[in-house]
Amino acid sequence: MTSFLYHIALPEAVFSSPAASILLPIALGTAVGYSTRPQVNDPEVQALKQPPLRPPARVFGPVWTLLYGTMGYAAYLAVGQTTAGLDISWNTKVVSAGLYTLQLGLNLAWMPLFFGLRRPIEATVDSVALLGINGYLMSLWLDNPATEAAGWLxxxxxxxxxxxxxLSAGAGYLNDWTFGPSKSTKGTKKQ
Structure with missing residues (x-):
């Protein structure tokens, strides 16, 4: 597994630069967000039933920007700074870099799955995988004094x-795990 993670990891230059570590996920997240966000007047999106506690749509952009920057800085602290001789094994560094890269890819795939392809099951599986990978990364980084700050971040x-x-599972469940046109309009042709 370490070999696989080594090959999928972002280049070391990204991790060793705090600016690149922070700006890369923000730029990628912004690009995916703007290219796959639903249209404000999309009747199918407006008709989706939402679970309780769903914040207004305007909250998501600022929250994700902050979280992308924080996760990028955490990756810099855990992977990039370890090149400066901090006490972390090569295996832990490779696992950290590979899992971080994998989770970033999964994170970027969620919006196209949920809003672009309207595949709530796959989007929820993606979200569960993200939660598991990042929970493991947080735990891994918290367990080592050299990467503890990254774990807290x-x-x-x-x-x-x-x-x-x-939210993903709730929206999927409340909409019978299908986000396409309503059953009454399926199979009818527009004239």
Whole structure:
């Protein structure tokens, strides 16, 4: 598994630069968010039943920007600074870099799955995987004094991922796990 994670990890130059570590997830998240966000007047999105406690849509952009920056800085602290001789094994560094890269890819896939493809089951599975990977990364980093600050920085992200998983699963469940056109309009042609 370490070999696989080594090959999928972002380049070391990203992790060794605090600016690149912070700005890369913000830029990628912003690009995916703007390209796959639902239209304000999309009747199918407006008709979706939402679980209790869902915040207004305007909250998500600022929250995700902050979380992307925080997770990027955590990756810099845990992976990038370890190149400066901090006490972390090569295996832990490779696992950290690979899992961080994997979770970033899964994170970026959620919006296209949920809003673009309208696949709530796959989006919820993606969210559960994100929560598990990031919970493990947080735990791994908290267990080592050299990466403990990175583990603490991951806590808000892991907490939000738990909430996001609830929202994803809740919306899927409340809408019978289908976000396509309503059953009454399926199979009818527009004239």
């Amino acid at each position: 991951m806590m808000p992200y892991v907490g939000w991922l738990g909430f996001a998983t609830y």
